[in-house]
Amino acid sequence: MDLGKSINKSLRFCINPKRWFPFFLMNLLGLSLILAIFNNAHLFNSPNVLSGIYVFSVMFLEIIIVGGLLFVIDLIIQGAVIHQSYKEKEYRKSFLNSYRKTPSLIMASAVILAINIFAISIPYFGLIFMFMSVLALYFVYQNIIIKNMGFANSLEYSFDLFKKNCGSLIIIYFALGILSVLLSLIFSMPLIYMIFTILISGGQLALNPLTAISLNLNWLFICLLISIIGKSISRVFYIKTQTEIYLQMIKKKAK
DSSP, X not given: OOHHHHHHHHHHHHTSHHHHHHHHHHHHHHHHHHHHHHTTGGGGGOSOHHHHHHHHHHHHHHHHHHHHHHHHHHHHHHHHHHHHHHSTTOHHHHHHHHHHTHHHHHHHHHHHHHHHXXXXXXXXXXXXXXXXXXXXXXXXXXXXXXXXXXXXXXXXXXXXXXXXXXXXXXXXXXXXXXXXXXXXXXXXXXXXXXXXXXXXXXXXXXSOHHHHHHTTHHHHHHHHHHHHHHHHHHHHHHHHHHHHHHHHHHHHHHO
């Protein structure tokens, strides 16, 4: 497998705004909804215990609903990027294709989560078993989107690819993870630098961190947007490279 070629293709692919912008919008939406929910956190100070319990219950329910909504949106966008990784010109069609396969993507995600929870619960070797299960199910979404499989067959086919490419997959998993983190970190540097300079002035911690932050909210917001863009680009890079490796594997398997 040619990892270098896949990385080069992925870097060109991920910097295209129409590839990463959907993830950017989703992250921005998620951040806005979470901030809106926690904006009512001051109601916990109510002396009425029942009122506090009610507010907590409502906030918890809102977080569950928002989390579920963002999870489904993320699956649809991820499926669309996988489709575009296979057929780059089919941008609009990719979202429709992914939307139609949302039930299979959700079912596959639920099974993957259950398997990982079971694996990590195994005494002493839980982390090792969970890591192996992650690798064994590494290409489930690609099977659903590209090979048009149901969630059950996609799990089986992913495990089959894992058995025949175990050593290569371990190297690819860590290499791709490190590259994605570094790519995201590059875009997060302005935010990290801004926070550091705001909170530490003249080698000393700011006496009133909240005031220091409030005086620089505009710059912090700009740096935060840059960081979210970087996270979105990094996500597309990861999915594209993963899909490129998958395409190489199934091509090799077909020979």
